Amino acid sequence: MYNFQDIRQVHLEVTERCNAACPQCPRRIEGGMLNSRLTMAELSVADVERLLPGHFVRQLSKVYLCGNYGDPAAAADTLAILQYLRRESPELQLGVHSNGSVRNAAWWSELAGVIGSRGYARFAIDGLAESNAIYRRNTSWEKIMENVAAFIAAGGHAEWDYIVFAHNEHEVEEARQLSERLGFKAFQVKRTARFLNRQTLNAASPAAVRDRGGRQIATIEAPRNTKYRAPLATNLLAAAEKKLSYEDYLTSKTIRCKAQQNRSLYVSARGYLLPCCWLGAMLHNPDGDETRQFAALFPDLEKSGSIDGLKNKPNEIVVGDFFQRQISEKWPAGTANRLKVCARVCGE
Numbered sequence: 001m002y003n004f005q006d007i008r009q010v011h012l013e014v015t016e017r018c019n020a021a022c023p024q025c026p027r028r029i030e031g032g033m034l035n036s037r038l039t040m041a042e043l044s045v046a047d048v049e050r051l052l053p054g055h056f057v058r059q060l061s062k063v064y065l066c067g068n069y070g071d072p073a074a075a076a077d078t079l080a081i082l083q084y085l086r087r088e089s090p091e092l093q094l095g096v097h098s099n100g101s102v103r104n105a106a107w108w109s110e111l112a113g114v115i116g117s118r119g120y121a122r123f124a125i126d127g128l129a130e131s132n133a134i135y136r137r138n139t140s141w142e143k144i145m146e147n148v149a150a151f152i153a154a155g156g157h158a159e160w161d162y163i164v165f166a167h168n169e170h171e172v173e174e175a176r177q178l179s180e181r182l183g184f185k186a187f188q189v190k191r192t193a194r195f196l197n198r199q200t201l202n203a204a205s206p207a208a209v210r211d212r213g214g215r216q217i218a219t220i221e222a223p224r225n226t227k228y229r230a231p232l233a234t235n236l237l238a239a240a241e242k243k244l245s246y247e248d249y250l251t252s253k254t255i256r257c258k259a260q261q262n263r264s265l266y267v268s269a270r271g272y273l274l275p276c277c278w279l280g281a282m283l284h285n286p287d288g289d290e291t292r293q294f295a296a297l298f299p300d301l302e303k304s305g306s307i308d309g310l311k312n313k314p315n316e317i318v319v320g321d322f323f324q325r326q327i328s329e330k331w332p333a334g335t336a337n338r339l340k341v342c343a344r345v346c347g348e
Contacts, residue, residue: 004315009264015042015075024194027069032210037284045080057088064095073102094119101139105150112156127168159186164228166221193230195222201240203233253347255331271310
């Protein structure tokens with residue numbers, strides 16, 4: 001796939017903890033019951049020093065803290081971890097992705113100082129005062145605004161990520177204008193592909209919202225304006241018109257690995273090393289076609305410890321059989337058990 005010395009970017013997930021209960025996040029089942037495969041794992045600064053030793057940090061151009069399951073602001077050692085990374089590489093770009101409703105203004109002010117001019121905080125805010133918590137459940141608009149203001153006032157480079165749904169699509173431009181008034185440096189509209197129904201090839205199927213007891217309490221829907229829908233929606237519509245199945249659609253794709261192109265590495269909150277967060281999610285996401293396939297192909301991956309960077313040297317994991325052969329041999333068209341997650345995410 002790549003050599004260890006070629007890696008330039010690391011996606012670091014420091015915790016499986018999060019304050020929110022977003023309906024389409026795999027941390028909870030449709031926002032309700034906690035995913036039973038999670039253990040609330042969290043990395044300490046000592047863990048990160050082992051996983052990302054100084055000589056490795058100094059070869060990197062970017063490390064960003066973001067979660068499949070957890071919010072980095074919820075982790076106990078986030079500031080200490082960023083301080084370690086900054087000491088090892090003053091020029092390293094550091095990023096923190098958060099819903100912004102964790103911690104207080106003093107913490108966010110300190111974060112701005114630790115990151116400095118070489119980095120950013122990206123706030124996931126999907127709406128305005130009345131609409132953000134429809135998806136970002138258990139978050140507080142007032143706390144988000146306080147933390148954003150503190151981070152920006154302390155000199156932090158703030159960016160706003162806005163996932164568009166039916167309930168907030170009418171507010172996109174108002175949110176963009178608010179971001180400018182508050183001092184955000186960027187505003188990104190995100191087009192989610194999480195409304196996909198694989199059986200019907202419908203990329204705009206309504207999604208249930210559940211409480212912690214598993215009872216459905218609401219529904220969220222894809223945006224009606226097609227400009228806010230993921231490119232996958234258009235691609236699947238074309239496939240459906242040709243009477244293709246979802247499997248046919250995946251088979252038609254040529255896999256061009258983005259992790260390989262970007263020379264990036266994903267490190268999970270358990271210290272596991274994988275090429276990307278999409279493969280990392282296959283270990284702990286709720287049961288589905290992609291997770292079952294991954295488990296069948298690599299049944300001993302987690303149990304063997306072969307990808308555990310807290311037990312093995314990271315460079316030895318990257319040059320090992322999983323990285324160098326087992327993944328890429330499941331990419332070519334016509335391959336038996338071709339990796340579905342790779343075809344979906346990196347298929348062209």
